[in-house]
Amino acid sequence: MLIRRLYQFLMIYFLGVGVLLALKYGAGLSDYVVPGPVLIWRTCMDTTARYLSDVADTLSVAVVGQVLSILLALLVGILGRQTSWFGSFIKAAAYNVQAYPIVALAPIIFILLGDGWPARLLIAAMICYFPLLLSVLGIMSEPVVDIEHFYRQTGRMRWQLEVKIRAFENIGKLTTVIAGSATLAMAGTIVAEFIAANAGIGYSIRIALYQSDLAKILVALFVIGITLSLYQGFLEWCGLRVKSAWIGQPGEPSGGES
Amino acid sequence: MNRLTLQQFLMPVWVLIFAFAAADQARAVDTVVYRLKWLKNMSTAGDLVANSLGYFERAGLSVTVKAGGPERDALRELELGHAHFGVASADQVIRARAKGAPVVVIAQLFQVNPLQWIYHMDGGAMNSPGDLENKTIGVTFGKNDEIIMRTLIAGAGIKATSVRLFSVRLDYTPFYKGQVDLWPVYINTQGIEIGEKLKRAGVAVGFFDPSDHGVRFVANSVVTSRRMMEKDSTTVRRFLGALLEGWRFAMDPDNAGRTVTVVQGFDRDSGKAVLEAQLEATRKLVRPSSDTAIGAIDVPAWLQTETIMLNHGQIDAPVKVGDILMPLSASQ
Amino acid sequence: MRLECQDITYGYAGSAHPVIENLSLAIDEPGFHALFGPSGVGKSSLAKVMAKMVEPQNGTIRVGGNGPVFYSHNMERLPDWSPVGRHMDRITPDHHVSLRTELIAAFGLEALLGHRFSQLSLGQQNRINLLRYLVQDFQVLIMDESLANVDEQTREQILLTIKGYFPGSVFIYISHNVGEVATFCRQIWVLRDRRRSPQVLRRIGLDFRSDQLLDRSALDHTMLEMMSAD
Numbered sequence: 001m002l003i004r005r006l007y008q009f010l011m012i013y014f015l016g017v018g019v020l021l022a023l024k025y026g027a028g029l030s031d032y033v034v035p036g037p038v039l040i041w042r043t044c045m046d047t048t049a050r051y052l053s054d055v056a057d058t059l060s061v062a063v064v065g066q067v068l069s070i071l072l073a074l075l076v077g078i079l080g081r082q083t084s085w086f087g088s089f090i091k092a093a094a095y096n097v098q099a100y101p102i103v104a105l106a107p108i109i110f111i112l113l114g115d116g117w118p119a120r121l122l123i124a125a126m127i128c129y130f131p132l133l134l135s136v137l138g139i140m141s142e143p144v145v146d147i148e149h150f151y152r153q154t155g156r157m158r159w160q161l162e163v164k165i166r167a168f169e170n171i172g173k174l175t176t177v178i179a180g181s182a183t184l185a186m187a188g189t190i191v192a193e194f195i196a197a198n199a200g201i202g203y204s205i206r207i208a209l210y211q212s213d214l215a216k217i218l219v220a221l222f223v224i225g226i227t228l229s230l231y232q233g234f235l236e237w238c239g240l241r242v243k244s245a246w247i248g249q250p251g252e253p254s255g256g257e258s
Numbered sequence: 259m260n261r262l263t264l265q266q267f268l269m270p271v272w273v274l275i276f277a278f279a280a281a282d283q284a285r286a287v288d289t290v291v292y293r294l295k296w297l298k299n300m301s302t303a304g305d306l307v308a309n310s311l312g313y314f315e316r317a318g319l320s321v322t323v324k325a326g327g328p329e330r331d332a333l334r335e336l337e338l339g340h341a342h343f344g345v346a347s348a349d350q351v352i353r354a355r356a357k358g359a360p361v362v363v364i365a366q367l368f369q370v371n372p373l374q375w376i377y378h379m380d381g382g383a384m385n386s387p388g389d390l391e392n393k394t395i396g397v398t399f400g401k402n403d404e405i406i407m408r409t410l411i412a413g414a415g416i417k418a419t420s421v422r423l424f425s426v427r428l429d430y431t432p433f434y435k436g437q438v439d440l441w442p443v444y445i446n447t448q449g450i451e452i453g454e455k456l457k458r459a460g461v462a463v464g465f466f467d468p469s470d471h472g473v474r475f476v477a478n479s480v481v482t483s484r485r486m487m488e489k490d491s492t493t494v495r496r497f498l499g500a501l502l503e504g505w506r507f508a509m510d511p512d513n514a515g516r517t518v519t520v521v522q523g524f525d526r527d528s529g530k531a532v533l534e535a536q537l538e539a540t541r542k543l544v545r546p547s548s549d550t551a552i553g554a555i556d557v558p559a560w561l562q563t564e565t566i567m568l569n570h571g572q573i574d575a576p577v578k579v580g581d582i583l584m585p586l587s588a589s590q
Numbered sequence: 591m592r593l594e595c596q597d598i599t600y601g602y603a604g605s606a607h608p609v610i611e612n613l614s615l616a617i618d619e620p621g622f623h624a625l626f627g628p629s630g631v632g633k634s635s636l637a638k639v640m641a642k643m644v645e646p647q648n649g650t651i652r653v654g655g656n657g658p659v660f661y662s663h664n665m666e667r668l669p670d671w672s673p674v675g676r677h678m679d680r681i682t683p684d685h686h687v688s689l690r691t692e693l694i695a696a697f698g699l700e701a702l703l704g705h706r707f708s709q710l711s712l713g714q715q716n717r718i719n720l721l722r723y724l725v726q727d728f729q730v731l732i733m734d735e736s737l738a739n740v741d742e743q744t745r746e747q748i749l750l751t752i753k754g755y756f757p758g759s760v761f762i763y764i765s766h767n768v769g770e771v772a773t774f775c776r777q778i779w780v781l782r783d784r785r786r787s788p789q790v791l792r793r794i795g796l797d798f799r800s801d802q803l804l805d806r807s808a809l810d811h812t813m814l815e816m817m818s819a820d
Contacts, residue, residue, distance in 0.1 A: 032359035
């Protein structure tokens with residue numbers, strides 16, 4: 001799965017570079033506007049180590065932000081799953097807020113918190129929080145009637161059991177949305193850094209933009225893509241481990257009635 | 259992928275390529291775009307006067323003057339056809355030429371480079387490039403101040419890791435707050451503005467001038483593409499003629515009042531007194547003496563800029579500066 | 591009186607007509623009582639009304655005595671995060687632990703307690719699901735096709751086992767199997783289309799037990815009565 005991710009990314013990346021180079025040679029653009037392969041390679045040698053460090057910085061902020069937003073989404077989603085006024089309010093608020101591009105609030109956050117990691121962390125958390133919350137709310141609000149029926153009838157249903165049943169039955173959806181939120185968190189952090197931060201790969205891309213250095217930007221994009229593929233592959237692996245630990249090894253059903 | 263789908267897939271690429279080629283024909287028109295290096299302020303007085311007081315119009319040109327900024331690059335825009343003329347400093351032009359950018363210089367607006375760094379005097383005076391070590395230095399990445407500062411640092415033998423370069427945009431707050439030790443300013447505009455503000459606040463400031471330490475780069479110059487020069491030299495002459503007339507008007511002390519009024523229409527944050535002081539400072543940079551021709555290209559200064567950049571590793575090889583300097587008389 | 595339905599009218603939300611209209615029946619004795627009829631006639635709806643899972647638009651349900659009315663069906667599932675044996679441990683009241691052990695043996699489920707629910711066949715799933723209801727304290731247990739995936743012979747054994755262990759409980763048995771209903775139930779409520787009046791007819795079943803011999807001609811007669819009631 002990881003190999004496939006990496007392979008797909010590399011295909012898309014080199015296709016993109018190919019299109020740029022086609023544009024360069026087709027339109028006769030200089031290395032100043034679109035760098036040639038030699039310049040890209042030289043820049044790669046010069047900057048990869050630094051950009052790896054930058055992307056690790058960005059990823060660390062994105063991961064912490066994602067974890068915080070997962071925990072908060074689980075908490076609010078579990079609280080909001082009921083049909084009480086609070087639950088309805090939470091659902092309506094989540095639905096409306098998630099439609100707003102949170103990254104547009106980044107400048108305000110940077111003004112208030114400065115350009116250090118707290119602002120980046122907050123933006124990363126906010127960006128992936130609302131879609132996560134919506135998914136968790138959807139999962140937690142939908143009864144699994146086939147399983148819950150017995151416990152409700154016999155008076156054994158507790159909120160912990162209800163949450164456990166619904167989470168378990170939707171473990172696939174949950175792991176998918178968590179893996180997807182990784183991309184959101186990373187993208188949001190990079191954009192926030194691009195806007196106003198003083199560290200991270202987004203900041204480095206901004207500098208490269210000011211320097212009109214497309215070669216640096218291409219190297220940065222490559223490093224981001226590899227790192228994100230590795231991270232998503234890791235999340236998928238974690239999801240499989242969670243599933244197999246919780247669901248158990250697939251076994252052969254007993255054959256027929258004896 | 260069948261043949262039809264491949265053609266459809268490549269269609270946008272062909273359209274893009276043909277659009278660039280067709281742009282050549284589009285340039286033989288009277289509507290041009292002029293991309294400045296930075297914001298519209300007193301450093302662009304002549305540009306704004308040329309447009310606002312009808313010099314371009316009388317030359318038969320409709321000119322859109324666009325402000326520059328951190329993300330803007332006139333040289334890139336020239337090559338991509340987004341602009342017909344631009345303003346860039348010599349180090350920017352030389353670095354772009356080193357990468358093959360087909361840019362030519364048609365006039366030099368500043369005869370004296372206004373770029374300096376302002377700093378708080380409470381840390382002591384900064385008398386040599388060695389004083390830059392262990393400092394946080396503001397630079398506008400991609401602009402001439404980055405190149406000049408790197409040249410100063412390299413020239414002083416300071417390790418790159420011994421200074422922290424801070425990305426400068428449009429807000430001076432990091433300098434006011436003391437997060438940044440040195441802040442790049444044009445001495446004729448931001449130098450006056452920030453200097454006045456800090457003086458009123460009782461803060462003593464100094465100015466670090468690269469030219470005092472042997473780094474004398476040529477500053478704002480008017481550029482265009484080689485393609486424009488070869489295919490539409492008439493428009494180039496008309497544009498430059500009108501532009502330099504605007505600068506001559508703006509730099510004439512008798513026209514100070516009108517020039518300030520024009521610039522004030524674009525730089526609404528600066529008061530009249532500040533603008534007047536800026537105009538006087540700008541005049542000394544554009545026309546340091548009465549026999550200086552406005553727009554004249556100082557070829558030795560360009561060659562020196564190239565040499566310094568080469569010696570400090572900013573470029574790998576000479577770029578034949580002489581080939582890209584095309585003053586108006588040479589282009590006629 | 592154990593359970594009484596008086597003038598029950600019930601229809602699905604948004605439906606033009608009720609599925610049950612002015613239906614009345616009473617169950618006075620323990621044992622197996624069947625709801626029988628063609629598909630869609632309202633057997634499950636009536637059962638859910640009895641279990642107070644849904645509210646009828648009209649009419650009343652009265653349940654005498656103590657103890658809940660449980661509704662079970664064949665689509666239910668146990669959580670799959672641990673083996674079914676662990677689930678059974680958790681939901682069995684202390685005073686029914688030995689009952690559980692005996693029923694597990696009687697239902698032939700001892701070897702399956704270490705499996706997860708999804709690893710069982712449909713028939714095994716039906717059995718374990720029913721078993722967990724049987725170890726609860728209840729007054730009435732509705733079995734809505736609860737053993738639909740179990741083979742006929744095993745099903746009969748299970749019904750006889752239940753009769754032996756729960757002589758004082760009421761079971762409302764819903765099934766399409768006319769022979770089985772006629773054999774094992776003491777009272778058979780044949781539901782008809784709501785436009786028929788009365789919508790339900792009562793027939794007497796054989797209430798067969800393991801200590802009896804099956805009267806084939808009585809069975810045939812009962813089955814005929816059931817089929818002709820529609």
